[in-house]
Amino acid sequence: MTTPGRWPAPFPCPRTALMSRYAPAEIESRWQAVWAEHETFKAVHSANKPKYYVLEMFPYPSGRIHMGHVRNYTMGDVIARYKLSTGHAVLHPMGWDAFGMPAENAAMQSGGHPKDWTYQNIADMRAQMKPLGLSIDWSREFATCDPEYYGQQQALFLDMLEKGLVYRKNAVVNWDPVDMTVLANEQVIDGKGWRSGADVERRELTQWFFKISAQSEDLLEQLDSLDDWPAKVKLMQSNWIGKSRGLQFAFDRTDGGQIEVYTTRPDTLMGASFVGISPDHPLAKELEAADPKVAAFCIDARKGGTTEEAIETGEKLGYDTGLRVKHPFDPAWELPVYIANFILMDYGTGAIFGCPAHDQRDFEFATKYGLPIIPVFTPEGEAEQPLKAAFVPPKTEPVHYVRGFAGADVQTGEAAVNAAVDHCESRGIGQGVTKFRLRDWGLSRQRYWGCPIPVIHCDTCGVVPEKKENLPVELPYDVTFDVPGNPLDRHPTWRNCTCPKCGADARRETDTMDTFVDSSWYYARFTAPHAKTPTDMAEAAYWMNVDQYIGGIEHAILHLLYSRFFARAMHQTGHLSSTAVEPFDALFTQGMVTHEIYMTRDANGRPVYHLPEDVTDGKLADGMAVEIIPSAKMSKSKKNVVDPMNIVATYGADTARWFVLSDSPPERDVEWTASGADATAKHLARVHRICTEITDLPDGTAKGDDDLLRAMHKAIRDVTMGVESFGFNAAIAKLYAFTNTLAKSEAGGTAKKLAARTLAQLMSPMTPHLSEELWSLLGGSGLVATARWPQADEAMLVETTVTLPIQINGKRRSEIAVPTDMPASEVEKLVLADEAVIRALDGAAPKKLIVVPGRIVNIVV
RNA sequence: GCCGGUGUGGCGGAAUGGUAGACGCAGGGGAUUCAAAAUCCCCCGAUGGCAACGUCGUGUGGGUUCGAGUCCCUCCACCGGCACCA
Numbered sequence: 001m002t003t004p005g006r007w008p009a010p011f012p013c014p015r016t017a018l019m020s021r022y023a024p025a026e027i028e029s030r031w032q033a034v035w036a037e038h039e040t041f042k043a044v045h046s047a048n049k050p051k052y053y054v055l056e057m058f059p060y061p062s063g064r065i066h067m068g069h070v071r072n073y074t075m076g077d078v079i080a081r082y083k084l085s086t087g088h089a090v091l092h093p094m095g096w097d098a099f100g101m102p103a104e105n106a107a108m109q110s111g112g113h114p115k116d117w118t119y120q121n122i123a124d125m126r127a128q129m130k131p132l133g134l135s136i137d138w139s140r141e142f143a144t145c146d147p148e149y150y151g152q153q154q155a156l157f158l159d160m161l162e163k164g165l166v167y168r169k170n171a172v173v174n175w176d177p178v179d180m181t182v183l184a185n186e187q188v189i190d191g192k193g194w195r196s197g198a199d200v201e202r203r204e205l206t207q208w209f210f211k212i213s214a215q216s217e218d219l220l221e222q223l224d225s226l227d228d229w230p231a232k233v234k235l236m237q238s239n240w241i242g243k244s245r246g247l248q249f250a251f252d253r254t255d256g257g258q259i260e261v262y263t264t265r266p267d268t269l270m271g272a273s274f275v276g277i278s279p280d281h282p283l284a285k286e287l288e289a290a291d292p293k294v295a296a297f298c299i300d301a302r303k304g305g306t307t308e309e310a311i312e313t314g315e316k317l318g319y320d321t322g323l324r325v326k327h328p329f330d331p332a333w334e335l336p337v338y339i340a341n342f343i344l345m346d347y348g349t350g351a352i353f354g355c356p357a358h359d360q361r362d363f364e365f366a367t368k369y370g371l372p373i374i375p376v377f378t379p380e381g382e383a384e385q386p387l388k389a390a391f392v393p394p395k396t397e398p399v400h401y402v403r404g405f406a407g408a409d410v411q412t413g414e415a416a417v418n419a420a421v422d423h424c425e426s427r428g429i430g431q432g433v434t435k436f437r438l439r440d441w442g443l444s445r446q447r448y449w450g451c452p453i454p455v456i457h458c459d460t461c462g463v464v465p466e467k468k469e470n471l472p473v474e475l476p477y478d479v480t481f482d483v484p485g486n487p488l489d490r491h492p493t494w495r496n497c498t499c500p501k502c503g504a505d506a507r508r509e510t511d512t513m514d515t516f517v518d519s520s521w522y523y524a525r526f527t528a529p530h531a532k533t534p535t536d537m538a539e540a541a542y543w544m545n546v547d548q549y550i551g552g553i554e555h556a557i558l559h560l561l562y563s564r565f566f567a568r569a570m571h572q573t574g575h576l577s578s579t580a581v582e583p584f585d586a587l588f589t590q591g592m593v594t595h596e597i598y599m600t601r602d603a604n605g606r607p608v609y610h611l612p613e614d615v616t617d618g619k620l621a622d623g624m625a626v627e628i629i630p631s632a633k634m635s636k637s638k639k640n641v642v643d644p645m646n647i648v649a650t651y652g653a654d655t656a657r658w659f660v661l662s663d664s665p666p667e668r669d670v671e672w673t674a675s676g677a678d679a680t681a682k683h684l685a686r687v688h689r690i691c692t693e694i695t696d697l698p699d700g701t702a703k704g705d706d707d708l709l710r711a712m713h714k715a716i717r718d719v720t721m722g723v724e725s726f727g728f729n730a731a732i733a734k735l736y737a738f739t740n741t742l743a744k745s746e747a748g749g750t751a752k753k754l755a756a757r758t759l760a761q762l763m764s765p766m767t768p769h770l771s772e773e774l775w776s777l778l779g780g781s782g783l784v785a786t787a788r789w790p791q792a793d794e795a796m797l798v799e800t801t802v803t804l805p806i807q808i809n810g811k812r813r814s815e816i817a818v819p820t821d822m823p824a825s826e827v828e829k830l831v832l833a834d835e836a837v838i839r840a841l842d843g844a845a846p847k848k849l850i851v852v853p854g855r856i857v858n859i860v861v
Numbered sequence: 862g863c864c865g866g867u868g869u870g871g872c873g874g875a876a877u878g879g880u881a882g883a884c885g886c887a888g889g890g891g892a893u894u895c896a897a898a899a900u901c902c903c904c905c906g907a908u909g910g911c912a913a914c915g916u917c918g919u920g921u922g923g924g925u926u927c928g929a930g931u932c933c934c935u936c937c938a939c940c941g942g943c944a945c946c947a
Contacts, residue, residue: 060947100947183944288892308943312862553941663873679886733884805880810928813878850927856879860927
């Protein structure tokens with residue numbers, strides 16, 4: 001038998017032989033042109049269709065796309081293409097998160113301009129993304145650094161200012177005393193400035209804030225309504241918002257005056273051994289001004305970065321102010337007052353009482369300064385004994401109170417806190433207060449490449465909003481980055497202006513906005529990217545909410561929380577409806593793409609990294625062996641990067657897309673391996689070959705038809721389920737299996753053609769170009785991209801027999817095939833008659849026989 | 862330090878509390894070929910056994926259950942976040 005299309009063949013048909021070769025480069029550009037010509041992926045507001053909005057977190061325009069992008073956007077593309085084929089009006093846009101520090105860093109290093117650098121990067125990245133064949137409506141593209149976008153962001157800011165959602169207050173920043181500039185957290189390395197190397201200080205600055213804390217309760221409560229968000233993300237947000245009930249009360253100072261403290265553990269009041277105040281506490285500042293020794297300590301205490309991590313892990317320092325307070329239960333019991341570097345002014349009242357027995361941080365502090373450690377409770381059933389470390393059980397665990405003052409002797413921390421609050425309130429000592437950990441969102445950045453904050457400082461009128469007709473307040477182009485600091489600050493003509501209210505000389509605000517602001521509402525802007533207001537309410541009403549949002553787990557807290565806040569603020573200012581305050585109906589967090597790192601060492605023993613393409617079988621071209629470091633997130637500095645463009649050029653976009661979806665579950669990291677990519681390309685070539693061979697078969701029936709069609713309907717069911725539940729790797733495994741079934745099938749030409757067409761269609765969300773090609777070769781009508789998704793026929797999925805494994809004491813010993821509907825009593829008889837069972841039982845009588853219908857049988861002896 | 866997650870063959874991984882290792886890669890054997898490439902078929906956790914078959918096995922140690930990769934507790938390792946990286 002000759003197989004048409006194989007080479008060599010006795011009577012080769014040149015046309016078929018040529019077409020049987022899988023040529024992704026030719027296929028992919030051809031079909032991309034067809035989609036563009038037909039505007040297949042243009043999002044069209046269609047009142048008669050259900051809409052579907054799928055959004056991947058937009059990229060920062062670094063200049064090169066990486067495999068993580070390919071994976072992220074391919075996942076969204078699978079969903080978008082699937083929804084298109086199920087009759088939805090699909091919105092699948094793309095944009096650029098274009099403001100931020102790297103552009104300024106590049107300008108400092110190579111002398112260019114952040115704007116030029118950014119727009120060039122955008123052009124480069126767009127050119128790299130287009131060959132991937134993503135079903136994106138490119139007509140909606142924008143960058144957050146487009147004045148058209150950030151002008152509307154300024155309008156939004158002014159509306160929020162008017163509604164009281166924005167205000168100014170002091171807050172600490174990382175200050176580089178040598179460069180005289182504010183540093184980002186990532187620019188502080190081991191407490192030192194990244195360029196100057198100077199010890200970083202925490203310094204207070206007047207800054208702009210969004211009142212996100214006013215929404216704490218709502219942001220927390222509404223998490224419950226987000227059914228299609230990962231539980232872990234909701235838990236992280238819930239912990240971040242951090243609702244807690246505690247006691248706020250005042251200690252009386254022995255010298256008069258009071259210190260107001262807040263505690264979440266009032267039940268440990270009898271274990272108090274000191275009072276601590278933040279170095280930024282008003283009392284600390286008062287003492288600092290009067291006493292040089294206190295001032296010297298405060299300078300020390302303010303050293304280091306502002307991150308919670310730096311404060312929590314840094315050395316705990318305290319200074320005994322000499323002041324004493326009286327314990328609220330016993331005026332004769334005096335506690336020392338310390339200034340301590342680990343107490344934040346931003347949380348609670350900036351003052352605490354320390355209970356070393358039940359807080360590890362306080363324990364270390366007390367040990368260091370020789371303060372008493374007084375246990376309040378012990379593990380249930382254990383006697384009191386000297387502690388080697390703080391005893392901090394979960395609040396839900398019952399413990400034995402040896403120095404309790406309210407509630408039962410044995411109770412949970414939770415119960416004890418409530419009892420303690422009630423007790424203190426009844427004695428007139430403070431009151432129960434519910435507080436949140438969530439702080440207001442500081443949006444001021446002392447940097448150039450961001451959205452200017454549209455306000456003006458006037459000596460007579462104070463802070464005056466810019467008039468809306470003057471928006472956008474555009475960034476000036478003529479700036480330099482040869483000196484550290486914000487070029488806007490030293491730009492005379494831009495900075496100097498007149499007050500919109502009184503017309504006097506005034507100064508423009510030179511702080512720009514945190515880039516998180518840009519990404520907190522872009523999803524809404526995509527619904528009408530060129531509207532003359534932040535949103536077009538009719539378009540927003542149709543397209544919002546985002547039905548499926550996809551992005552990295554690293555955004556689980558800040559970006560998503562800020563976006564939820566912004567959607568609420570946009571509702572309050574009339575830019576989104578009340579139904580859009582939770583903007584993302586479903587969220588999926590995908591893993592990273594990783595790769596091994598290849599390293600050698602130079603003469604000085606310093607590591608030298610090598611690109612994967614320079615390494616073959618663990619050796620460099622010159623034969624030198626490389627050290628292989630296990631897979632890590634792809635990063636330029638470690639050179640463990642695979643350029644997607646090389647992959648697309650070598651194998652085609654469909655191979656890149658299929659590979660990043662196969663093997664690893666999407667929420668987990670995927671490791672890029674050269675052999676994996678190679679194998680994927682081979683598989684796609686095989687599918688192409690199998691299908692083109694089928695094209696040439698005559699129509700007709702054969703005995704294998706039923707088996708093949710049953711397998712086809714199972715594949716439809718399984719792949720559909722996989723796509724709908726983000727089980728892309730599972731869907732692909734089923735497609736491999738179905739391809740094998742089709743290749744071995746003895747069905748007739750008619751059934752095979754149907755099966756092959758269905759295979760092409762089921763693959764189309766992942767390998768859209770190859771699928772279009774096969775669909776058209778196999779006689780599919782129109783484009784596979786817009787063809788109706790196949791439906792599994794329930795009747796073809798019914799099984800009549802099932803194989804039951806038989807376990808004895810939980811170990812598998814045998815199996816039997818029984819009709820699916822056989823009653824359990826009948827199954828029992830068959831099981832006990834089974835030869836292997838009789839042998840395994842060896843005359844012993846079964847104690848118990850468990851039959852789980854359709855699943856398993858277990859005999860207990 | 863605090864919060865969240867992950868851990869299964871040589872490798873990526875599959876498995877509503879019900880046959881651990883689907884599917885793929887790598888590896889081994891064979892077919893086809895003058896030869897090769899390509900393709901096709903078979904084997905492939907460890908260990909004992911000629912075999913039938915047995916024993917062990919899902920990071921560690923315990924627990925719940927007729928039955929645990931899956932649920933609970935302990936510890937270890939790694940990853941993400943910690944409010945100015947995006």
